[in-house]
Amino acid sequence: MPHEPALPYQHTTALLLTIRNHNFIDNTEYFNKIMEGETIFGLHFCPSLSLQIAQYMGLDIGFVWKKYFGQIKPWNGMAPILSTYYKNKHSVFVIGVFYLKDYQPTLIEPLCSPHHLLRKPFMEGIHFRAESDTAYLAGWLDWLTLLSKKKSRPETFRFYLDGGFQLSKIQQTLDFKIPFQLAICHLGGQGIPIKSYSLFAGAGGLLLAFMPPDHFIEKITCAGYILLNKYAKKIDRPSKMGRGQLYTFDCTMRSIALSLSYWHGANFSSENMGHPLYQSIRIQDNKVTHHEPSRKLLSASLHKKWTLPQDVTIEAIFRPYYDLNNQLLEYGLSFGLSYSGNFRLTTLHADQ
Numbered sequence: 001m002p003h004e005p006a007l008p009y010q011h012t013t014a015l016l017l018t019i020r021n022h023n024f025i026d027n028t029e030y031f032n033k034i035m036e037g038e039t040i041f042g043l044h045f046c047p048s049l050s051l052q053i054a055q056y057m058g059l060d061i062g063f064v065w066k067k068y069f070g071q072i073k074p075w076n077g078m079a080p081i082l083s084t085y086y087k088n089k090h091s092v093f094v095i096g097v098f099y100l101k102d103y104q105p106t107l108i109e110p111l112c113s114p115h116h117l118l119r120k121p122f123m124e125g126i127h128f129r130a131e132s133d134t135a136y137l138a139g140w141l142d143w144l145t146l147l148s149k150k151k152s153r154p155e156t157f158r159f160y161l162d163g164g165f166q167l168s169k170i171q172q173t174l175d176f177k178i179p180f181q182l183a184i185c186h187l188g189g190q191g192i193p194i195k196s197y198s199l200f201a202g203a204g205g206l207l208l209a210f211m212p213p214d215h216f217i218e219k220i221t222c223a224g225y226i227l228l229n230k231y232a233k234k235i236d237r238p239s240k241m242g243r244g245q246l247y248t249f250d251c252t253m254r255s256i257a258l259s260l261s262y263w264h265g266a267n268f269s270s271e272n273m274g275h276p277l278y279q280s281i282r283i284q285d286n287k288v289t290h291h292e293p294s295r296k297l298l299s300a301s302l303h304k305k306w307t308l309p310q311d312v313t314i315e316a317i318f319r320p321y322y323d324l325n326n327q328l329l330e331y332g333l334s335f336g337l338s339y340s341g342n343f344r345l346t347t348l349h350a351d352q
Contacts, residue, residue, distance in 0.1 A: 016050040017343040018062075020099060026118055028332035032323065033290045035276040037332070041069035044121045046099050048081055049345075056088045064099060064122050081122060092129040103127050105140060107162055110227055110246060110263070110278040111183040111201055111270055125157070137163040147189040154189040154196065158273055164207070175209040179223070183273045198232035201270040203246070221250040229269050238281065238291045239267035259301040267293055277321065296324040311341040 023043045030037035048062025059082075066077035083096030092103070100123050105112060125141035140160045147155040161182040168176045181203045188196030205225035211218065227244040231237060244265035251258045267280050276282070277297065282290040299321040306314040315338070320331035 014052045015345040016052065017345055018048050018050060019341055020046040021339045022336060024118065024334060024336040026334045030330050032326065032328055032330065034279065034282050034292065040118065043067050046081065057086045059084055060098065066121055079122065090131050092127065094127040097122055097124045098127065105160065107160055107181055108203060108225060108246060109275040110244060111181055111203060111274050112160055113275040134166045135164065149191045152192045152194060154187050154192060154194045156187045159184040173211050177207045179207050180204045183270060185272045196233060197235045199229065199269065199271065200232065201227065201229040201273065203227045215254065217251065217253050219252045223248045227268065237269065237288060242267035242269050242280065244268040244278065257303040261299045263295065263297040265295040294325060298322045298324065311339055313338045
């Protein structure tokens, strides 16, 4: 079932220092009309203090520093983090500013781009998660801008929903689920000249996970998704509705993880939310500059992870893809060095 809460839950009230650091190289060698490639060197540094004021409840305060090499003003990437959280073994609720990686979003790439974690590693909003033996439901609300009539700035937010039902489970070897996911992007506000709109994109499918007795292969997962999108209001786009199909195969071994996928999209759009490669349009300055009604992609991913002592992790990912319609082979690769550690500073005893 889904991941457990990131921070420990204790019976005593404690002050916990958490330090997260991620240094990365992300390179995409893309030369297509939907998405241009780029190379980013950077780091995320996020220290925070967590005060556990009750058995399952606490406050988290700190800051995140997001820096890309070559920035003229690198301190512009600093932002405070403040959140209130409730966490137990089966549920999580967080409100405030929080580090997104702590809550391990598992949305598929056509709905939520992994590049968002590099460009905006924290969220300002709400996260919740509840789970049982047969179902789970998680959501993320990311509030991006507040309405300002003086500056003609609209309110904008993104909302993601990730859920699923477990149909059957045979001991610890076979798991059969029905996942469903939703992504919403909203731009609006009264009294400003900018035209408001909402974009809905959802997915549903079937997932089969197999954990073989041979521990050389830890897990094999096969999944298929049907996707639909729709603009809720009139907007200057080639199509107000789109659809897609995504089929994935994942094999996790002790030394490496392999992923294969096939995507077929027809006028599909998840702008400002999903990975641009899966979409039929390219957006620049809120205008469509290129349109491909049909997109067919074959993608692969090789993921190698080394876990070192002292909470240090090294990751390397190679991601080629082939565009069947345009007969184009391109690739991306990334490398990361991360550290994440918790330090108990003191234990506070409440008055009896």
